[in-house]
Amino acid sequence: MRTDLRHTLRLARVDLKLLGRNHAALFNVVLLPLVFGVMITQLGHADQVFVLTGVPGILLAFVVFANLVNAFVVRREERVLKRLRGWQPSAAAIFGGAGLAAFVIYAVQLALFGVGIHRAGGGLPANVPLIVVASLLGVAVFTALAAAFSGPHRNAELAQITVTPVILVLTFATPIVYPLEALPEPLRLLAALLPATPVVEIVRTAYTGRDYIGVSGGELSMVDQWVAALPSFGVLLAWLVVGGLLARWLFRWDPRHG
Template sequence: MRHMKALFRIEWKLFNRIKANYIFVLFVPLMLLVSMRFVQDQMELDKHGLNPGPLMVSTAAGILMIFSLYSSVTGLYVARREELVLKRLRTGEVSDPVILAGGASMYITIAVVQIVAIAAVLSVMFGVAPRQPLAAAVGLFTGVVLMTAMAAATAAMCRTVESVLVATLPAIFILPMISGIYIPREVLPEALGDALLLAPLSPTVDLIRSGWTGELTAGGALIRSALAIAWTALFAWIAARRFRWEPRT
């Protein structure tokens, strides 16, 4: 924990040096969220038995995990590698998982605070209260761990900081489409919706939404938690095998 706190303080100081970081991490996801509200208004949610309040909570959580956490942490890992920071940290007593988790802890904190704050605001706006808070907490935890592992796996494929934008594009554009973030699976054909349950962020989105709707049974929640853990293990395995701790020559 001492090492984690030290890495968090360092990253927080570096983050505050560039004020433009606040524009990307704080305002861009919020603008996307507002735009998605208008898109979902055209989907006839009532026809499919969907409550817009819980749906907007899960949409917000998914957007923030991708933009505030995944893309930011991917860029962080690559930048610190190119600056030889990761290589120097490994020469000390800090373990590899602590280096990665400590470096990402600042963005994890920002994403969690954003999600909790927006969920509270949306709950008041739509007059809904959490019915399964444990499911929402599990969804938030699994989503954060999944996105961090996915960021490490993506960073392993990036040669330079400039290549991060290209490497993260598939997740930024495709993942929200197939995980029920932009388009609820209920409005899709049943077979397609069932297949998209296997998408990486689908279990997280379902768990968070169920935190407000209470639609998942204990078995359903366990299945989705197991899927999220499986995806996390896959990305963690890729990162463990392919992650580079110093610049490529």
């Protein structure tokens, strides 16, 4: 267990160092989500705090899902994953290192948007531990989904094309700009089950101290926020199981070409 943790930390550090050297990836993973998030706030919604607290859905789509799909495909085709498997790290350490590196970037960007929320009049977050737990679980879910999604793709170029519709669905069906109640009933039910939706709802509730998981919008104590978040945590845990099973079925360690 201790060895796996050490390998996870080492691989996460390597991932962050490699990202810093890759200007294209740095733009796609760090700058593009920030630009996209700022653009979303200009869509005309009156409540800027509401929109800014929905940005975690965008970050999960770009920073975790799209980034890791591309990383897993490239490393598989360059036989990096195969060499790692032949070395000491376990599969859990390899996925954990990739997920931890993505979480560090996600957390830094979330902090930057937290500054924006504060400047927009949102004050300070009401429940930081709840934000952290929801974010960690969300990153774990999207790491597993990225691992599964990378399996069928033969190269990074194809992966970049096919992740685009997923990003669009996550961005515009997740309640980032408008609440779920604004959607027609069938779409509302589907949107509520998307893996980014529970993260957005929990983070929004934890930051503002108001119930954005239910429909009341009333003030909640810290304990009540955790209680209100339980159904959303249930959705995230279900997605974690689904993502893990899909990754076990679809993920490939060996190159697909040749």
